[in-house]
Amino acid sequence: MKLIELTRFLESLAPLALQESYDNSGLIIGDPKQDVNKALVSLDCTESIIDEAIHNQCDLVITHHPIVFKGMKRFNNASYIERVVTKAIRHNIALYAIHxxxxxxxGGVNTKIMERLGVEKPIVLAPKKNILKKLRVFVPFTHSETVKNALFAAGAGDISNYSECSFSGKGVGTFLANEQADPTIGxxxxxxxxxxxxxxxxxPSYLERNILIAMFETHPYEEVAYDIYSLDNTHQNVGSGMIGDLPSALNSKDFLAFLKEKMEVRVIRYTQEPNKPIQRVAVCGGAGSFLLQKAIQAGADVFISADFKYHEFFDAEDKIMIADIGHFESEQFTQHLLLEVIRKKFPNFAIQIxxxxxNPIKYYF
Structure with missing residues (x-):
């Protein structure tokens, strides 16, 4: 299989345009046109991961965290990052990150956590703005269905659990063609x-090029009249964290035991137990302290995340329980998520976790 087939599939699930500005998701090392026969999935890319890939004859390593976050000026093996990159290139191993x-x-990292916990109908906790746009195009009735279907096929018209959403208004268009024109009508x-x-x-704005191409290819007019509007609306399916309800409420001690078992963690750092049962759950895989106030505003009883600093625990103010389960621990099942979706799409492709x-953090008991 060509590497680009796999990366295009992954980017259809999690478009690169949706990564944060500081991130470096995507193909880090490798030629999109190269053949890949076997992949290794990991949360991080370390020297031991590259050694495991070499041992198992994997020519692709897929990780959640990118090995390279910013520009590198030297490759003299002075750091683990330089050693990993150099070894991967030397052994012709492609590196891909989906962070x-x-x-x-x-369907991503936080959805996987919610599945582990059995949370019902989770939704995005902090939907993103500045992603949605609206296209309005004027089409003769004879071609309206053709253009509409092309727009839908290109990715327009999806709203939450609904697809092919549109609005059509009826009117009369006028035009006068000059001698240089080649009018379809008139x-x-x-x-x-x-x-x-x-x-x-x-x-979503990242699909604009494909959508405009579909519009121009199917519209009958030589000159297409259309408007594009940037919207303040949030994208309900895109954003940080998730929130939802457990099937039944648990007291705090039972919940912590439940969380420890389901997320397979050894230690949970948590704040004072609330004087109420826990049922509404907010989560954010990885470092999620920036979402604490959103979780409180959304009425969550507990916020499960990682990397809280000492003083940030005070910000719970007895309004919510913070449950810090660790960065690696909160994201560890991302590996299983990637394995599942790739195997479903490419059942004959060799891939393993x-x-x-x-996890660079060890615990002493």
Whole structure:
């Protein structure tokens, strides 16, 4: 299989445009046109992971965290990052990372956590703004369905659990073609009136190029009349964290035991137990302290995340229980998520999860 087939599939699930500005998701090392026969999945890319890939004859390593976050000026093996990159290149092993873009989509990292906990109908905790746009295009009635179907096929018209969403208004369009024009309808030099539909559809901005191509390819006019609007609406399926309800409430001690078992953690750092049962659960895989106030505002009884600093625990103010389960621990099942979706799409492709634990933090009991 060509590497680009796999990366295109992963980026259809978690588009690179949805990663945070500081991130470096995507193909880090490798030629998109190269053949890949076997992949190793890991949370992190370390020297031991590259050694495992070499031992198992894997020519691709897929990780959640990118090995390279910023520009590198030297490759003299002075750091583990340089050693990993150098060894991967030397052994022709491609490196691909799917990080905050997978955090920010439904079906991603936080969905996997919610599945582990059995949370019902989770939704995005902090939906993102500045992603949605609206296209309005004027089309003669004779071609309105053709153009509409092309827009849907290109990815327009999806709203939450609904697809092919649009609005059409009826009106009359006018135009007068000059001598240089080649009109589909009408006569040069005479004003023409045509019954038209004004079709409106929403779409995520990162799909704009494909959607406009679909519009131009199917629209009958030489000159297409259309408007594009940037929206303040949040994208309900894209954003940070998730929130939802457990099937039944648990007291705090039972919940902590439940959380420890389901997330397979050894230690939980938590704040004072609330004087109420726990049922509404907010989560954010990895470092999620920036979402604490959102979790409180959404009425969560507990916020499960990682990497809280000492003084940040005070911010709970007895309004919510913070349960810090550790960075690696909160994201460890991302490996299983990637294995599942890739195997489902490419059942004949050889892929396996690492046997190594890349967690740099150890616990002494």
């Amino acid at each position: 905050t873009n997978l955090d920010n989509v439904e 006569t040069i030099g005479l004003r023409e009136e045509v019954e038209e539909a004004a079709i409106e559809v929403l779409y 690492t046997k190594e634990s890349t």
